[in-house]
Amino acid sequence: MASFVRITLDDRVYLAEEGAQLVAAAKECGVYIPTLCNYPGIPPKGACRICTVLVNGIPHTACTTKVVEDMNVVTTTPELEAFRTSIVEILLAEGNHFCPICERSGNCELQALAYRYRVPVSSFPYLFPTRDVEAWHPKLIKDHNRCIQCKRCIRGIHNAKGQAIFAFGKRGDKVVINIDRETSRDISDELAQQAMDICPVGAILRKGKGFDTPIGRRTYDHAPIGSEVAP
Amino acid sequence: MTASAHPTIQSVIARYAGDATRLMDILIDIQEALGCLTHETTAAIAKELKVPQVTVEQTVSFYHFFAREPRGAFVVYLNNSVVAQFHGGEEVATAFEAAAGCRFGEVSADGVVGLFHTACIGMSDQEPAALINGQVFPSLTPDKARALVAGMRAGRTLEDLKGRDYGDGQNAHPLVRALVHNHIRRRGLTVFADYHPGEALAKVTGLSSGEVIAEIKLASVRGRGGAGFPTGMKWEFARRAAGETKYIFCNADEGEPGTFKDRVILTERPQMVFEGMAMAAYAVGAQQGILYVRNEYHYLRDYLEDVLAEMRAQHLLGEAICGVAGFTFDISIQYGAGAYVCGEESALIESAEGKRGEPRDRPPFPVEKGYLQKPTVVNNVETLCSAVQVMLKGPHWYNRLGTEQSKGTKVLCVSGDCERPGIYEVEWGFSVNDILALAGATAVQAVQVGGPSGACIGPEEFERVLAYEDLATGGSFIVIGPQRDLLKDVVLNFTRFFRAESCGSCVPCRALTGMAQVVLERIIDGKGTAEDVERLPSWQAIMRYNRCGLGQTALNPITSTINNFRSLYDGRLARGNPRFVPSFDLAAAVQDYEAAVGAGKD
Ligand SMILES: Cc1cc2nc3c(=O)[nH]c(=O)nc-3n(C[C@H](O)[C@H](O)[C@H](O)COP(=O)(O)O)c2cc1C
Ligand code: SF4
C-alpha cells in the first residue's frame, strides 16, 4: 500500500506518495518541474541538471529525488530559472542544432524548452563540433550533431533478450552514443520507433520516417512544454 | 587480433571466473598480454563475458591508459602537468620527439617508441617524469630522454634502461626497485611517526565496535581526501546500514595534480594503511576490503601484494584476526586505468565494478549502497593512517594537535618553485608562509593550495593557515614563482585538465569546461574583452549544480585567479584596455571594399 505524506512545494502543502520520484509527484500536484534527461518509467540519471530544485534549501535534481515526509521543496527561484535557461543555451551551443531542417522540429523537447525559456539564440560560445551521422543500421539513423547525451536511449532501450543496445563511448566533451551491432541487429520496427520516441531530440531517427506530422499539429505547436502539467 | 590472442583472452577471463564486474582487471591483464585492446579484442571479450560489445567499449574508451591500437614496444607517457612544465617538460618532450622521430600521440615508424602525454602522475617533487611501460623515470632532462630512446632502439630491456640508481627507503625494496624518491622532509606525529604493525589492531579487538567508533569520533578525525567528512560518523552510518555484507575501500587514486603523499605512504607505511582498513572493518562489520590504486602506481603492485601476504601470515588479515573468532577480513588491490574522476568515491566504486567511472547520483550514499549495492566505507589512505594513531595514542593526544576545527596532522605535498619539494607532515594550522619557509621558497608569485580544485592565492594571503576552516587541502601545495605566466602556464593547463577529465555526464561540466577554455585562450591571445572577464566567474553559478566535485570546482582555477589576480587578465585584453567592449565598426570593416568600388563618395 502506498502511503501518502505531506510535502511542501513552493510554500503550498500537498499530499504525495512516499518514495515517489519528486518530478512525478510534483506533476500529480500540478507543479511543473522542467526535465530533459528524465523519461517516465526508466531509471533516472541526473545528467542534464535542468530539474534542479531546492530540497530543504539544498540543490537536488528532482528526477533523482524521492518523496519523503515533510520535505520542503522550492521548484522555482530567479536563480533556478536563470540556471535552466543556461542549460538550454549551453546545449544549443554545444552541439549542432539546426531546427528548420530537423525531423524532430516541433516535437523536440530541447526546442520546446528553448521556446519556454525564450532562447532565440545561445549566449554561450558556439563550439560547432565536427560530428558524424551514422546510417549503417538497417532501421536507425544516429545523428550525433543533435545528441545531448541524456542517456535516455541507454537506460530505456533493450532488445528482446533484455540486452543493452546503446552505450556511451569516451568521456568528457568527447562522449558519444554507440549502437551495438550484435544486440541491435534484429530489432523490430516497434523497438526502433521506441528508440526514436525516447530520444528527446532528433538524434535517433527511423529510416524512412520523418516529417510525418504537419506543422500545426506537432506536439508543441500550440502550447509550450509544461503546460500539460501547469497551464 | 591474431588467432593466438583468443586463448589469452579466455584464460584471463577464466582467472576472474567470467565475472563482468571484474572488467577492469580483465582489461588490464589482457592489455598487458596483448599490448592493446582493439575493436576485435573487445568483441571477443564481450562474447566471452556474454555482455554487449558496446558495454565493454563503454569501459575501455573511458580510461586514458587503455590503448586501442599498438602504442609501441616502449610506451612513453610523459607528464604534462603544471609542475612538469615548470621544470623543463617542454624541452624534454621536444628531445623525445626529435630522438624518436615522431610526434606526441604517435608511434615511431619502426614501432619501437610511442610518445603520449598524460596528466599529473604523482611525481610532482621529481618532475619532469614519465611512465615507460609502467616504470617511473623521474627527473628527466633532454639528455636523458635522448639516451632512453637510443637505448630502446639498441634493444635494451626496460630494467636495463632503468639502471640501478634506486630511490630511498622502500623504493629500493627488491620488489619495488624504483627510481622514485620519497623526499620526506618533515616527519610528523601521525603518519610518519614510529609505528609497529598490529599494535593498533590488538587494542581495537579488545574493544567493542561501538567503542572504536566513539574513539574516532572523540578525536574528530576528518577525511584527508579533500571533503573533510567526519570519519567516525561515516563508520557509524555504515555500521548501522542494513545487511551482512559490507566493504571497506581505501581510496588511493590520488589524481589531484600536485598530490603525491599517498604514493609515499603506500611506499613507506603500507601496513598502517591496511591495518587502518582492518580496524574500519572491525568497527563497521565488513568482511572484504579493496585498495583502489591509480594505474600510475602499478610499479608498487608486487610489493603491496607481498605486504598483504605477510600480514595474513601474522594474522593481521584473513580469518580470526588477532585471534578473535569471527573477525574475518581480507584486502584485494584494484587498479585504475587513468581517470582522475575515479577518485570521487562513487565513481571509484563504479570503476571497481568494471564500469566507466561516472559518479553516481546521491542519495543513496556509499555507506548505504556502495560496492555491488552493499554498504561501503570509502576512506583516503591518510585518513586510515590517522585512525590507526588515534587508536594507539588516544583521542585526547590527537586533539591536542592542530586547530579548533582541524585536529591532528596533515601530510603536505610541496612542489613547484622551491628549493626543497617533497613531503611535509605538519600539524594543521601552519600558515602558507611557514610552509614556504620550510620548503625554501623565497620568490613567490602565488601558491596553489589544494590543487586545481582548490584556491590560487597571492602574497597578501600567505598568513592564512592550512585548516578545514581556512585553506582546506587534500595535500597539494604548488609554489608558483614570479617568472611564471600564471594564466598560460597554470590556469590554462588546469582548465584543460578538467575538460579532459570530466566524465561527460552533466551538461555544465561537460560543455562549460571547454567553453571556458575557448574564452580563456582568447584572453591569453590578447583577443579577450572586458565582457569575457566578467562572464567567466558568472558561469560558476551554473557549475555549482553539477553532480560531483569535479564539475563543481572545475572553474576554480579561473574564478580564483580573476578574484586574486585580476590585473593579469585586464592587462591582456584587446587593445590593452580593460574597458574595451567589442562592437562592430561597419565603416572600418568595409573600407577596402568601398575604396575598390568607389562607393560612399557622393
Ligand atoms: C573529482 C574528485 C576526485 C577525488 N579524488 C580523490 C582522491 O584521489 N583520493 C581521495 O582520497 N579522495 C578523492 N576525492 C574525495 C572522495 O570522493 C571521498 O570524499 C574520499 O575518498 C573520502 O575519504 P575521506 O573521508 O577519508 O577523505 C575526490 C573527489 C572528487 C570529486
Ligand atoms: S541519442 Fe537521443 S536519447 Fe540517446 S543520449 Fe543522445 S539525445 Fe539522448
Ligand code: SF4
Ligand atoms: S560534475 Fe562532471 S565529472 Fe562529475 S558527474 Fe558531472 S560530468 Fe561527471
Ligand code: FES
Ligand atoms: S531531468 Fe533531472 S537531471 Fe535531467
